Amino acid sequence: xxxxxxxxxxxxxxxxxxxxxDYASDEIRKLQASDAENPGMLWVDQxxxxxxxxxxxxxxxxxxxxxxxxxxxKEKIVTLEQMVRHRKPxxxxxxxxxxxxTSYLAHESREMKMNxxxxxxxxxxxxxxxxxxxxxxxxxxSHCHDxxxxxxxxxxxxxxxxxxxxxAYRLEWQKLGSLHRRMRSCMFGLHAELPPFGSELLNExxxxxxxxxxxxxxxxxxxxx
Amino acid sequence: xxxxxxxxxxxxxxxETVEVRLVIQHPMExxxxxxxxxxxxxxxxxxxxxxxxxxxxxxxTLSTGIAANPTLRFFLRAVETGDLxxxxxxxxxxxxxxxxxxxxx
Numbered sequence: 001x002x003x004x005x006x007x008x009x010x011x012x013x014x015x016x017x018x019x020x021x022d023y024a025s026d027e028i029r030k031l032q033a034s035d036a037e038n039p040g041m042l043w044v045d046q047x048x049x050x051x052x053x054x055x056x057x058x059x060x061x062x063x064x065x066x067x068x069x070x071x072x073x074k075e076k077i078v079t080l081e082q083m084v085r086h087r088k089p090x091x092x093x094x095x096x097x098x099x100x101x102t103s104y105l106a107h108e109s110r111e112m113k114m115n116x117x118x119x120x121x122x123x124x125x126x127x128x129x130x131x132x133x134x135x136x137x138x139x140x141x142s143h144c145h146d147x148x149x150x151x152x153x154x155x156x157x158x159x160x161x162x163x164x165x166x167x168a169y170r171l172e173w174q175k176l177g178s179l180h181r182r183m184r185s186c187m188f189g190l191h192a193e194l195p196p197f198g199s200e201l202l203n204e205x206x207x208x209x210x211x212x213x214x215x216x217x218x219x220x221x222x223x224x225x
Numbered sequence: 226x227x228x229x230x231x232x233x234x235x236x237x238x239x240x241e242t243v244e245v246r247l248v249i250q251h252p253m254e255x256x257x258x259x260x261x262x263x264x265x266x267x268x269x270x271x272x273x274x275x276x277x278x279x280x281x282x283x284x285x286t287l288s289t290g291i292a293a294n295p296t297l298r299f300f301l302r303a304v305e306t307g308d309l310x311x312x313x314x315x316x317x318x319x320x321x322x323x324x325x326x327x328x329x330x
Contacts, residue, residue, distance in 0.1 A: 036232035039294040042250040046228055174252070174293035 019216050020159040020224055023150065028171075032223040040103060040169035040221025043096075043176045047104025050097060054087070066102075066109040067218055070207045072122045077203045080105060081178065093197035099176050103167040106220035114164055114218060118211040126208025129201060135192030141205075156225055161186075163209040165222025176221060179206055227321030229311070236328040237303035245275070245283075247297045247311060249321065255289040270295065270315045277327070278307035303329045 021029060035041050051062070069080040084101050085091055091098040130141045144153070145161035152158070166179035173181075180202045184194050195201040228250040237243045249270065256267025267289065275283040283299050306329045313321045 036230060036246050037248060037296055039248055039250075039296070041230060042228050042248060042294060045230065046250075171292075 017162065017213060017216055018149075018160055019162055019164055019219060021165065021219060021222065023157040023159040024224065028223050028225065032219070038169065038221060038223060040167070040176050040223065041107075043100045043103045043167070043169075044107045044221060046096070047100035047102070047107075050100050051104055055101075062105060062108045064109050064112055066106040066220070067112040068115050068117070070203065070210050071115060071118065072207070077122075077200075077207050079198075079203055079206055081180075081198060082203075094178060094181060099167055099178065102178065103176055103221050106167060106218060109218050110220065111217050114213045114216050115210050116214050118207060118214075120211075123208045123211045126204035126206075126211075129205055130208050135187065135190030137190040137192075139190055141186070161209070162213045162216055163206065164213050164216040165219040165224060167220055168222040168224050170224050172225060179209070227323055229321065229323045231309070231311070231323060231325040233309070233325055233327055236330050239303060239305070239329055241303050242300050243303050243327065245299055245301060245309065247275075247323075248294060249297075249313065250294055251315065251321075253287075253289065253291055253293045253295065266316075268316045270313050270321075273297070273311065273313040275299075276310045276312075277301060278305075279310075303327060305329050 021032065024032075030037075032038055051059075065083075066080055069078065069083060071078055080102050081093060081098060084098060084105075091101070133140045133143075141161060144158050148158050149160045150157065163179050166182060167176050168182070169176050170182070172185075178197075180197050183202055183205055184197075187194055230248045232244075232246040234243050251270055252268065253270065254265050254268040256265070258265045269289045269291070270287045273283075273285045273287060274281055282301050285297060287295060307327060309325045309327055311321075311323045311325075315321075
């Protein structure tokens, strides 16, 4: 028996990259699949209107933009949110306008693969943070999202923590939220100090997650528990 | 500004029963939630009416037990091409309206 388990282990270690959708219930999948019911689409509609009014004068091509972010430009991480914030006055992180625009842009890149051009040398800091223990729980991201993906945490199934569905509609939030908000929720659960939205730590982690999710299709606006 | 999504079949035959789906963007605050120690005021949609060519075909009474961004689904019989007018009112006395056209062939 023990021998059989040992044989199994390498197979499990080489688990493939799976979207959070693969861990979701049938109801959640149905909700996400139908544009008529997916509540995230409300923000996409809002974003489309806002983009047409505020951004379309300069930016005509929107397809595939979200798939190229986050990226590294001149040794600095640039996220989609930061890109949206180039217009002054800059939108506040997690504001309705910001969520509307980012979800609209992400939706325009639906089914496209996550940024595949992130260089391995750029993710070093994010990777360190991903494996760093934090909070009173003293757990790193990896303890749940690599070692325990697929297992239960209360009534929830732990996913691999892939970012391809964000901005996503979370039933717990009762609204759409960004990846940064999602990471902060994880840290809240760990009883760790919460880094502010758009902080360097969250950006580094976002870049690492994007690199880790290489090849996964963008699902935004996804629906998650 | 009222934000809602309506789904109707692209067109319907006369006398056919069609499914209407409506999702409204609304926080549906229960009045029990706190934010930074302050109680968030109750604000939920309490009444919703759908009129088909001016005649009321659907009415719903909603309350705080319903999740944010409520989804409603109902059926009606297609008679002739006309507008479906939705109207709703929340605790802040803010009205929402949205319109969709049902095409009957």
